[in-house]
Amino acid sequence: MTHFSALSLIKNALSGQKNWEPQWPDSEPKAEYDVIIVGAGGHGLGAAYYLAKEHGITNVAVIDKGWLGGGNTGRNTTIIRSNYLYDESAKLYDHALDLWDGLSQELNYNVMYSQRGVLMLAHNVHDVQSFQRHVHANRLNGVDNVWLSAEEAKEFCPPLDISPTARYPVVGAALQRRAGTARHDAVAWGYARGAAARGVDIIQNCPVTAIRRGPDGRVTGVETAKGFIGAKKVAVSAAGHTSVVMDTAGVRMPLESYPLQALVSEPIKPIFPCVVMSNSVHAYISQSDKGELVIGSGTDQYTSYSQRGGLPLIEHTVAAICEIFPIFNRMRMLRKWGGIVDVTPDRSAILGKTPVPGLYVNCGWGTGGFKATPGAAHTLAWTVAKDDPHPANAPFTLERFSTGRLIDEAAAAAVAH
Amino acid sequence: MLLIHCPYCNQTLPELEFTYAGEAHIARPADPSSVSDEEWRDFLFIRTNVKGPHYERWRHFHGCGRYFNAVRDTVSDRFLITYKTDDPRPELSKLLEKSK
Numbered sequence: 001m002t003h004f005s006a007l008s009l010i011k012n013a014l015s016g017q018k019n020w021e022p023q024w025p026d027s028e029p030k031a032e033y034d035v036i037i038v039g040a041g042g043h044g045l046g047a048a049y050y051l052a053k054e055h056g057i058t059n060v061a062v063i064d065k066g067w068l069g070g071g072n073t074g075r076n077t078t079i080i081r082s083n084y085l086y087d088e089s090a091k092l093y094d095h096a097l098d099l100w101d102g103l104s105q106e107l108n109y110n111v112m113y114s115q116r117g118v119l120m121l122a123h124n125v126h127d128v129q130s131f132q133r134h135v136h137a138n139r140l141n142g143v144d145n146v147w148l149s150a151e152e153a154k155e156f157c158p159p160l161d162i163s164p165t166a167r168y169p170v171v172g173a174a175l176q177r178r179a180g181t182a183r184h185d186a187v188a189w190g191y192a193r194g195a196a197a198r199g200v201d202i203i204q205n206c207p208v209t210a211i212r213r214g215p216d217g218r219v220t221g222v223e224t225a226k227g228f229i230g231a232k233k234v235a236v237s238a239a240g241h242t243s244v245v246m247d248t249a250g251v252r253m254p255l256e257s258y259p260l261q262a263l264v265s266e267p268i269k270p271i272f273p274c275v276v277m278s279n280s281v282h283a284y285i286s287q288s289d290k291g292e293l294v295i296g297s298g299t300d301q302y303t304s305y306s307q308r309g310g311l312p313l314i315e316h317t318v319a320a321i322c323e324i325f326p327i328f329n330r331m332r333m334l335r336k337w338g339g340i341v342d343v344t345p346d347r348s349a350i351l352g353k354t355p356v357p358g359l360y361v362n363c364g365w366g367t368g369g370f371k372a373t374p375g376a377a378h379t380l381a382w383t384v385a386k387d388d389p390h391p392a393n394a395p396f397t398l399e400r401f402s403t404g405r406l407i408d409e410a411a412a413a414a415v416a417h
Numbered sequence: 418m419l420l421i422h423c424p425y426c427n428q429t430l431p432e433l434e435f436t437y438a439g440e441a442h443i444a445r446p447a448d449p450s451s452v453s454d455e456e457w458r459d460f461l462f463i464r465t466n467v468k469g470p471h472y473e474r475w476r477h478f479h480g481c482g483r484y485f486n487a488v489r490d491t492v493s494d495r496f497l498i499t500y501k502t503d504d505p506r507p508e509l510s511k512l513l514e515k516s517k
């Protein structure tokens with residue numbers, strides 16, 4: 001693997017950029033692995049990376065039905081923040097933020113992590129109370145999050161319309177300065193490259209059709225489009241398709257899969273300095289380094305695997321954006337797309353062991369798991385390697401749906417992303 | 418946008434008139450106090466989340482206001498049938514035969 005550096009840039013420039021090596025090989029499956037990870041999104045690839053790097057487990061395959069990073073990892077609006085309400089969530093997402101901090105150096109790959117701040121707008125008394133509660137809970141958990149007046153919010157984000165006659169008046173905002181965005185593809189590519197360099201096989205265009213179990217109930221491997229592949233342990237990290245994959249192992253999941261959409265505008269000069277989220281009107285916006293406005297929409301009301309999503313949601317989102325930022329009302333949108341997100345009843349992830357020995361699951365990240373990528377990957381690798389959860393993911397069990405110990409971020413804020 | 422047939426109004430109308438109400442044919446336990454935690458979990462939280470024909474409930478919210486059932490393919494989003502809540506659960510093989 002080429003180490004990327006100023007020197008490697010100069011060397012390759014002098015040889016006409018013709019000698020760059022592929023960043024990872026496209027592997028064919030071996031007969032058996034110590035660990036198979038189903039799903040080559042950021043979470044699955046990252047877990048393979050940490051298995052190899054931190055636990056010395058390198059006989060690992062990451063298998064994807066499509067191309068790596070082509071699921072929600074490559075479709076999301078890349079908002080990264082950790083200002084969740086509950087202690088369990090704050091701990092897990094802040095664990096992820098700590099890893100984001102050094103990720104580009106760690107992977108020798110620029111993931112373009114930009115801590116430009118995430119501003120969450122309050123439009124009414126309910127928002128104010130709920131966000132201030134978040135600010136205080138976050139402070140107690142050592143998570144940065146501050147309350148701004150409407151004027152301070154405007155100063156932080158000049159395109160904001162804070163006039164009191166606005167359709168959705170801005171009465172204040174919560175700001176997490178440490179939050180921001182990252183380049184989604186680079187996260188998948190960086191982990192893939194780092195994992196492959198340590199011996200992990202990345203197998204693309206190979207749907208896993210079933211998880212196989214032995215007479216004692218333990219997993220024995222997976223059935224795929226390229227035949228049976230043996231494995232001592234299998235970790236499912238298949239986002240929207242988790243129910244489908246887990247069902248083949250006889251595990252029924254508390255999940256529903258919904259289309260979630262996003263859209264981007266034509267590229268324009270830098271105008272938007274941060275990320276702004278408005279939960280009440282359900283719109284999220286930031287500007288990519290290419291110059292496009294990146295706008296997040298909502299989930300359709302019905303479950304679906306169509307990876308498309310309905311137009312009414314896009315109309316609603318764009319209308320909301322134009323109300324809050326009238327300056328954008330003549331922008332042209334370039335394209336929209338959808339991803340299938342796996343939603344749990346309490347809107348918190350499930351990351352841990354399953355009733356099946358040797359089978360692990362990482363899912364339920366729903367509309368907001370990109371930000372968790374390094375944390376989920378790191379704790380999933382830990383859980384698989386030690387057959388025991390890391391303290392940060394220990395509360396995020398599958399059992400909580402029978403014990404009742406929910407981590408009810410849904411009731412806390414009903415916030416997406 | 419989906420076009421949905423309300424079996425009560427007997428009209429096919431835009432999705433915006435309707436609200437989705439989750440998976441259908443999930444019966445509340447008849448004797449709640451005798452039910453185990455696992456059975457409660459199954460009733461409250463476990464869903465088939467099937468990729469393919471899905472039995473589900475809809476409500477004609479901005480119309481007659483009534484709940485009804487439907488079978489919709491979650492890959493194509495195409496409805497195979499909508500039917501009244503007290504109609505029996507239609508058999509999938511027959512629906513698939515008919516939709517060919």
Ligand SMILES: Cc1cc2nc3c(=O)[nH]c(=O)nc-3n(C[C@H](O)[C@H](O)[C@H](O)COP(=O)(O)OP(=O)(O)OC[C@H]3O[C@@H](n4cnc5c(N)ncnc54)[C@H](O)[C@@H]3O)c2cc1C
Pocket residue numbers: 038039040041042043044063064065066067068069070071072073074075076077078079080206207208209237238239240241242245260261262296337338339340341365366367368369370371372417
């Ligand atoms: C439009 C949109 C906007 C979003 N915005 C944000 C945001 O701003 N911030 C945020 O934090 N999160 C956001 N999210 C959520 C975030 O994208 C996901 O939670 C996160 O990327 C999940 O990562 P993953 O690696 O688990 O899943 P994925 O990247 O989806 O990876 C799962 C992989 O599993 C593969 N797979 C599925 N079934 C099989 C099978 N049978 N065999 C083999 N492979 C299989 C898929 O092909 C896929 O590549 C958004 C999501 C969407 C759709």
Ligand SMILES: [Zn+2]
Pocket residue numbers: 423424425426427477480481482483
């Ligand atoms: Zn009706």
